[in-house]
Amino acid sequence: MGFHLDWSGVLAGAPLHWLVTGLVTTLAVTLAASLLATVLAVGLLGLRVADNRLARGAARTIVALFRDTPLLVQILFWYFAAFGLLPGGVRDWINADHPWAVLPANVPLISPEFLAATWGLGVFSAVFIAEEIRAGLQALSPGQREAALSQGFGHWSALYHVLLPQALANAYQPTVGQYLNLMKLSSLATAIGLAEITYQVRQIESFNAHAVEAFAAGTLLYLLLGVVLGRLLLAIGPSGAGGRTSEERQADARPAGEGRHGL
Amino acid sequence: MRGRPGRGVMDFDPGVITRNLSYLLWGRLAEGDPGGLLLTILMAVSAGALALVAGVGFALAAWRCPGTIRRLLFLSADLIRGIPLIFIIFWLYFLLPALLGGDVPGAAPVILALAWFSSAAVMYSTLAGLEALPKGQREAALASGLSEGQALRWVLLPQTLRNVMPSYVALLVSLVKDTSLAFIVNVTELSTLAGQVNNRTQLYPMEIFLFTAALYFLLCRAVSLAGGRLARLRH
């Protein structure tokens, strides 16, 4: 196969239709998993900063389990193993046709693939989002909490009124990075046959061997999605949140005293 | 392929693991074809080494050459981090044999893709570490007559590498997990073999994927632990 490009094999006919279906599916699974991740992250963060050792220990365990195993294996687990644990009636219902839950371009929202991908991505991302915000909390000077406590704030009200607003502003950009990452990671759902962009790109490649064009189209779609989504999320974020990358925060969080010569 | 009805947590059968244990741990090593957990480790280590060298090199280039070179490095790093890792694997998997015109071992494109992807993060971490050093360190080195290059080599870089060590360890842990993407192109590392065993046996997805996850978990923990030891040791 030569390297002369022939876009008609990708941007016309069935392949074009597949790409559109893929784009809608990627958008849908990203949106659904983002909502789920947000809800779960709030719960996890609550456990993580609770004034209770047991709760904090449970949260630490959850974080470790999901952070230190590959997302792909998690998705395979949810799809192949966990789905089988659902009651038979529920499985049958999920497997049945639901005309009311089908997006344009014939994208079903209730299918084992879509639900397993949404759940897997949501749980995995929730862990990382909660950890970003917790890092934002940790980066605050202990004096902030001490000042709030000495003014009579309790544990939760100090968190809510004094610490979280600052932590959210500080952690906003890395948190946006996690949502963008979720979008990119949705490509792993191709492993369980969810017909999102990556799946469609491979389908085109095996259909007419226009590999370069198909890969290029997929690459551009993800880049475009990333730029649009990133702009959108940063635009609605707090104004002070610009300019800090996760690397800068990492650098801030490095062990104090290295190379600094305090007295 | 999905979990069959009627099997639950209660029917957990570890036998499928013991029957396939050696296959999952090192694949067909006896036939000279390492796979499974062993291949996962080999891929992560080689991709990590490549990413470290390339990433630190990029960071030094960006540090020494502000302006166009630095902007180009940032642009390519952002580009590489802006697309899914799977696509980098696709590209290299397709282009490498086409460019080299011969047989490329299946793991090579994946290793290169992982290294390329991770080198961007290594570059950003290293550069942030360099910039986080007190600026007096560079001034003191220059004031005693060291050149910019010598100051970097003997004063700034050693301290940066030590300070950034925790980030490097975290990146290596990510790399270990990212090797699982080789599943998509059928390179016989741990995830791919787990998928194979699952397809072959059909009845034991719970056992197989929990065991696989446990192996990854232990490996990641071991890397974190060893990395933490190393970082403390050098203080």
Place this chain on the structure above:
Amino acid sequence: MTQDTLSPPLIEFRSVHKHYGTVPVIRGIDLTIRRGEVVVICGPSGSGKSTLIRLVNGLERLSAGDILIDGQSTAGLDGAALRRLRTRIGFVFQQFNLYGHLTAAANIALAPRKVLGLTDAEAFRAAATLLERVGLGDKGDRYPSQLSGGQQQRVAIARALAMRPEILLFDEPTSALDPEMIGEVLAVMRSLAESKITMVVVTHEMGFARELADRVVFLDEGVVLDDAPPERFFGATGHPRAKRFLSQLLSPLHQVGG
């Protein structure tokens, strides 16, 4: 003092200007420092005193004018020539700036090894001697984080001496120290002053100035307002602005920031 006026000029500032963007910091300074002199530079914060000595070894670039070292122009020096100049000038920083990854001895030995090309053995032998000289003969294998501020600054002075410089520049060497550690650093500086090496010291330690300086230069808003031997600077005929500065320095309620 008497024989110093006879010795040749070593550092000559010639209508030196420095501005950052549009903000002027040094606004036309002419000043001559002779070989063997100990000159204290003082003035309120923001007066440009640190910038002035950082211009001497090229840590800051001149905006206009020239600085002659031993009769040679240094304006526009860069690359190897600037590095050669810097080996002749020792610099001691306010924040010590010891290299965090190296022991005290290795800090001192680094530039002699890498710039002067000494062997490791030679460089470390010289470092041991210098550590003795600053009273830290037993601390050679300690890392900076294991040393007190005063000890770090003495190592930093030894590090500056390791290049056998003709000139030593001090940028507020005691300002970052706890009060009880200032004495040990000043003691080392006193022994250096008595060895007749050329020293330019930016400091608020007026006791040091009174006792050891040949001249005190008072800077304010980027110009030299007074340049006099200590007896005259601290005496009745000193510049009125310098007097106000000195009285504020002595009265804790009007402490000027470092």
